[in-house]
Amino acid sequence: MRTLKYAILGLLNQKKMTGYDLMKQFESALCEFWSAKHSQIYPELKKLTEEGCVAYRQEASDNGLEKKLYHITEKGRTDFMSWLSSETPAQPTPKDISRLKIFFCSCLPKEERKFMLEEQVYRHTARLKHLQNNQQKFSQVPDSDSNEFGDYLVLMGAIMREEMMIEWLKKSISLLN
Amino acid sequence: MRTLKYAILGLLNQKKMTGYDLMKQFESALCEFWSAKHSQIYPELKKLTEEGCVAYRQEASDNGLEKKLYHITEKGRTDFMSWLSSETPAQPTPKDISRLKIFFCSCLPKEERKFMLEEQVYRHTARLKHLQNNQQKFSQVPDSDSNEFGDYLVLMGAIMREEMMIEWLKKSISLLN
DNA sequence: ATTTGCATGTAATCTGTTACATGATTCA
DNA sequence: TGAATCATGTAACAGATTACATGCAAAT
Structure with a gap:
């Protein structure tokens, strides 16, 4: 492609x-x-x-x-x-090792399950903070004709992705037992 | 790996x-x-x-x-x-052609920008409906010791991912102009 | 003196997709 | 009769990573 x-x-x-x-x-x-x-x-x-x-x-x-x-x-x-x-062809699966491990989490002893999920929360929280820091460099939303507009959108998308991941992981932890 | x-x-x-x-x-x-x-x-x-x-x-x-x-x-x-x-090594970027195109969207004429984003909203909405349908097969949250627990978590994660994508795309559309 | 950054390339390897190839059974 | 499903494999190619390889300049 x-x-x-x-x-x-x-x-x-x-x-x-x-x-x-x-x-x-x-x-x-x-x-x-x-x-x-x-x-x-x-x-x-x-x-x-x-x-x-x-x-x-x-x-x-x-x-x-x-x-x-x-x-x-x-x-x-x-x-x-x-x-x-051109039309973007249907995206093949975004491969994700973390999700693969979570899929198999019931194989782990109970304590380790929680530990694994919490480690992920920690990672994504750090990443989120880093991204939010980058966002502060934008004093306002760039004009949609400027090159920075794309930067702004994908940064916003990355922040929302991290927020979603943290929410999902916390929800998953709450479902253990 | x-x-x-x-x-x-x-x-x-x-x-x-x-x-x-x-x-x-x-x-x-x-x-x-x-x-x-x-x-x-x-x-x-x-x-x-x-x-x-x-x-x-x-x-x-x-x-x-x-x-x-x-x-x-x-x-x-x-x-x-x-x-x-084992610890999951820092994930390499999940490659995403849609985000790449959105990054470059300011190169497109104004009407096409909106069209591109709306096409994505349509795709992800269809995908979300399909996933929500799958979720209805679970009458309750499976026990965390059963094999289906992993299924349930990743399905929940996929639904949240689609919801986030739709939210991001709609927010992006609202920022055009 | 050594490390970091600028600057460019190739070779070997790994991972993954598409295409090639075959063959029986079941269902419409 | 033809398409779909079950069932197993190989070959060629594309995409991407790691390692190999070099060399100058600036900063520590």
Whole structure:
């Protein structure tokens, strides 16, 4: 389905970047719903260059080192926009090890069941706090035409996801016995 | 991480099954948080047999066809229990194409933005109804020592996930403009 | 002097999907 | 007679992670 292709094109559509910059974007802005290591990004950029979806200019970075500054081409923009407008196919299951373990929790001795669920509550609470902290950087809701609008929506979605997880886990704990 | 191994062991720990039965379980009971096709299940069963985690007896099925009825071994049970008790490593991002598209939604013309989000609301509403229907099969909360307890918890979790998604999408729509 | 960050790549491996392949039985 | 279900497998490919590999600059 080439999703990585479109994630990269979408980012390069916002601004010119190096492979390294893209990697940083996956670690920060996209981390709540997509990920990619540099070992996947660099080969994909090579492929996209061959396809004519991106191009680069060799530049010297601040320090004087070599770097490749990538930008999106017309073909790249066309491909990206048609992907964005296309219907999203029914998502395959989001695989979730925690839920798998909870599914099998009746195999565990009673004390451990509660312990397992509480450990998860702790994790998600920490994550929620971190996300709420990020949200404070927005003094108001960004305009829906700006690039930050997407950031705002997915951050809101991530917060709601964590809140839901905590609520579910606590409800589950209350059902033990 | 061999998660498929433990999913299969967990199911075989509940009862003896054929590869085909396991496939059906992935399609029904586990479908909200794990998936596996038969082309992955059969080779994994072969590997688990070699490892000594499972064993099988060749049997004739109802109709007279050959089938392999798998059961878990002591080693398999030990492996499964130690996996279940171990700490779950920090989950890698659950990849989500819908969220990725929403992240880039400011690239779309205004009318299409709303359309995209509403299409998602429709999808998740249908899914929610289906799950709520399944929940009605439980006349009460199963005992936390029974196998159905896990079913009940993950179904509840899936319902809450869909409710959260709908709420998030509607909130997002209200923020357009 | 050593670690961290910038910067780029390849190789080996693992995980998962789609397609190929077969064959009997049951139901419409 | 043809489609659906039961039943089992392999091969090719796609997607993603871990490890291998290099090198300069800046900060500690």
